[in-house]
Structures are given as structure tokens and as C-alpha cells.
Amino acid sequence: MKMMQWGFLIIALSSTFLFYVWGKADVVRVGYELDQLSKQKLALEQEHDRLQIVFSQLTAMDRIAQEASRQLNMRAPAPGQVILVAGGFHKMPEQKTEPLRVARQDLIGEAH
Incomplete structure (x- = not known):
């Protein structure tokens, strides 16, 4: 009977240790994913800013007037x-x- 109790104790401690290690590994994995997503967010924000500048340049009234004059012979x-x-x-x-x-x-x- 005492051997069975030791076996359950070892299994319980081993299970607890495995769940602890698995949890720590999962936290590290999620940390790496968060870091990657933060870098991706920063890159997308920079791309958004760049595209906002391009949009502003393309929709400037002076540019539209020049293109209308040059391409469509409008005045x-x-x-x-x-x-x-x-x-x-x-x-x-x-x-x-x-x-x-x-x-x-x-x-x-x-x-x-």
C-alpha cells in the first residue's frame, strides 16, 4: 500500500512539474508572438503613414489641375x-x- 502512495505522489509531482514547464514554455511562445506582432504593427503604421503622404500628393488640387491640363488638354x-x-x-x-x-x-x- 505504501508503494502505491509513493507512486501516486511521484505521478502527481511529475504532472505538476510538466504542467508548470508547459505553462512557462507557452508564456515564452506567446511573448515571441507578441514581439513579432508589435514589429508587424509598427511596419504597418509606417506603411500607412507613407501611403497617406502619397495620397495627399496625388489628390493635391495643383497636381490634379496639371494632370488634367497635360493628359486631357483641359484648362x-x-x-x-x-x-x-x-x-x-x-x-x-x-x-x-x-x-x-x-x-x-x-x-x-x-x-x-
Whole structure:
């Protein structure tokens, strides 16, 4: 009977030790994963910042105007071509509306 008690004690201590070691190894593994994810997050944040700069450059009004002129042969309308339309259909009650600038179709061809 005493031998059986020693056997259970050894098995219980061994199991406890194995679970302890397994738990420590798991903590180390999760620590490495966390470190890798932190590095990946930093890299993605840097890429996001870089893409924000590229987006800002590509959507700059001056650049769009240059590309429209260069690629599509577009140019700003002459002063007589632009008419101002008061109000608007998209007006929200709390918004201050500014006149809508519209190029007159019948004068567009005359600006060439």
C-alpha cells in the first residue's frame, strides 16, 4: 500500500512539474508572438503613414489641375464662361451655402 502512495505522489509531482514547464514554455511562445506582432504593427503604421503622404500628393488640387491640363488638354474656363448659381440641392439646414460655379456649355468651345 505504501508503494502505491509513493507512486501516486511521484505521478502527481511529475504532472505538476510538466504542467508548470508547459505553462512557462507557452508564456515564452506567446511573448515571441507578441514581439513579432508589435514589429508587424509598427511596419504597418509606417506603411500607412507613407501611403497617406502619397495620397495627399496625388489628390493635391495643383497636381490634379496639371494632370488634367497635360493628359486631357483641359484648362480653366475663361471669366465669361463661369456663372454662379445661388443655393443648391444639397443644402443642409446648418450649412452655409456658397454659389455653385458652373461653366456655360455654349461658351466652352469659344475659349479655344
